[in-house]
Amino acid sequence: MPTQRARWVSAAATTSMIALAGCGMGSDLSGPSAPATPYVLFTPIQSNATYLMDLEGQLVHRWVAASTAACSVYLLENGQILRPRSLGPGSFAGGGCNGGVVEILDWDGRVQWSYQYSGPTFQQHHDVRRMPNGHVLMVAWEIKTAAEARAVGRNADTIPSSGVIWVDHVIEVDPQTSRIVWEWHAWDHLLDPGDDPAEHPERIDPNARATAASDWTHVNAVDYNPGLDQVMVSSRNFSEIWIVDHGTTTDEAAGHAGGRRGRGGDLLFRWGSPGNYGLPAPQQLFGQHNAHWVEGNLSGAGQILIFNNGDRNSRPYSTVVQIAPTLGADGVYAYDAVAGFLPTAPASEYAAKPPESLFAPIISGAQRLISGNTLVCAGTEGRFLEVTPEGDTAWSYRVTDTTGKTGVQVFRATRVEGDDPALAGRTLVPQGPVQAELVQ
Template identity: 25%
Template sequence: MRKLSNTLSVLLFLMISTILFSTVDGNCFWYGDPGDPIIPYYEPSDDVVRPLHDYIHNNVYPRLTYAFLTFDNRGTDRGLTVYDKSKAYDGYTLLGSLAPVDENGLPWELDNSVGRPYSAILIDMEGNIVNKWQVAGFPAKMLPGGYVMGGVGTGVPGHLEDRALVQQDWCGNEVWRYEASVDPDKEIEDEDGNIIKFDGGLRMHHDFQREGNPVGYYAPGMHANTDGGKTLILIHDDPDEDTSHISNFPLEDDAIREVDWEGNVIWEWHPYEHFDECGFSDIAKEAIMTIQSGAGIIGATFPENDWQHINAVSYLGPNRWYRNGDERFHPDNIIWDGRTSNMTAIVARYDDPEGRWQSGDIVWKIGPDFVPGTKEHRLGQIIGQHMAHMIPQGLPGEGNILMFDNGGLAGWGSYFPGLPPMYPTVFRDYSRVIEFNPVTMEMEWEYVLKTPNEDGRKFFSWFISGAQRLKNGNTMITEGSTGRVFEVTQKGEIVWEYISPFGSINEQTGLSGPGMVYRAYRVPKGWVPQNAKCEKQK
């Protein structure tokens, strides 16, 4: 290709600048949005590449970041704001609250033995608090009989993780615990050069599942075990092996671990060992190699590269694809999604009978790229997604993939073909909840609101969040960053809405802020004990 002329370079620069700041319609893809013009590959000269790259990185990206971080579309109402009894699915709602204070702005009572406020909060359909537990809401999940699971204690500070995963009964008494350390022998230097023990306990984060139910929410005939069975846990892991072929920085990697009721490790999977199966382009690999993104920092000498940031892990469970002979969708296989990479994948638990893969191989994926020519292009660009899972058997849409496509900022690669490696590379200022066929990649259902409605709200949470399919066909959505939890019909009608009043307090200013909710789950009324009398264990 010939080099661009100076005149064309200026015109291209102006055109791109216009696109970057034109977000009135909420459509701010760099590429990959079906129906939008596709910017072709070009081979610009250095006098175009560096100024364009620097302009985007130094001016556009910080403005987008600031806008996303400060965006709050909740309005002034708090608590229950919508309830159509004739259309909403009756039950209780468990909020995984990330707020340290109650609805009156007062700190939750804190039990130092667990190091957690009451972050798992159960409300009824009217928004009244029914019960609360001192476990992390990152996430918290309810089991039949009024049991709740969540994290307790602090792992490595600043890494959004917990020292142990526990199960508590209705009264908050602990009935099960797992906290085997991931890195029991690791040592690091603090900022003064002293050797300290790297012991964050389990380092559990973002997701877990108890055997009996594949996804952690109600599905007919699939109740999670409460007194036995396996537990699937997502944990942080800093590999001891040499990972310099992946990144110049130490990796903040993840591990997916399955343990039995006694805490014995049955199975474990590490993403970094499957780097070559992820399908990163050469420019994306260069970005992962040279750029540090997203992880916490221990002291001043231990920067890590959070190259995947997996936030969801679940079993596939019984499904129509496997019944029809597609071995990729074995019920025991594991689906996960990476927020940083824009990638969702399924991992095999067993060797393929026909020798096409071995246990641990990635057998299905979408992303990390959604560019023209890829099978996933028809879905549109997915960015920073959360809670990707297969809708369980017995629910409307069973077998389809449901996820909260956050938008915001994510992705490894370059801003445009021909520009230097960078993270993030794709941006969008609204969220979507999408349901699609994992075989054909056809979109089956979508909830989206690109522009503000008459109340000045739009649908957008660029981090945390999730979606649950309900028995009546409605979808329960957690717009996490605003603390908004709502139920929509297949036609998009909001029939129940609750906006968390559990605010957070900025210690420097004393000002209150949004009461973020990591995830919320609607549970059947039959799961809640009636007239229970509680006695706390001593």
């Protein structure tokens, strides 16, 4: 098999080309031998099961839920998992990763907490995030009617034939009480009719990315930064990440003043597509997933890591980008009247060569590891890669189903280090190769 090559490109350094060994067709595992202690956690799309495997592809534990996963899954420090599961599409057919229920399962798969957020006009979907205080952030759609859309300035010819638009919001739920304690709605922060988008980047233009599809904003990830007390969401359809102030009451989050930053729930920062707010600067994100702040003990701490999916027509390849927004002493993100929110380019970017050899147009993610390497999940292929800062592949794996077939879709994969508190005292014995059990 010809040698593949890849690169990490630093904004401050010249491009270097480094060998990248691709996954061979005859084997699901490749790369040098690795210590057996790290594990990988993932849930295949169309599966009720969540798997924990070692780096040899051996199953060491699994959890099985009552219905298929709604994409994301997190291992908590006590060995429980937090994951949404699907109630079916309901009013939101075609959106993908339809959830509706968020659950915490103990190590043995017993439900310890369950919260349903689904109805005819709203539904949880895609991602959740546990906060340091134990609360859970959830992404959800809500339906707006054609009349509501016209009232906020949406062009009538871009209102879907369905007569409804799905718009995202975020809720914060306290598992101790199962009550919503905070929420933020994108619909509350639309540009006023007649205003110039370039003069109000803190607002969302109701006509930006307006298509015939009902699923307008399509948020696929949520994260929380406790140091900043800010929430970040990834809007796939806008090809942007948005950051808002969490230091608000729910009433303040619905308005344009108040909170820790004095701007209510308006956008504090957005990045990826300046054209969405009327600027000519080039688009940098393309249907991205898994935008999150790099944790404080890892390389690049405080910066934002993103799987940049690409576009089938204009950019048929995927990269992993890391950006370093500039936050002033006054708490305001740096902004340029021409370029928009800074930076103008990623601090670093990983790309395969040829670029098209890594292309996952939907789902997928990336995670910075304690070693400084990065775990990449090419979700549409069910392919996981661990790449070094120099661009070498340290490990790779392809998920197979019960028939041995590859191409099992995985929303996201997460490395769990062997000394993680969640694994303390657990018996982790290899049980044979992982074979993803899919629900047809």
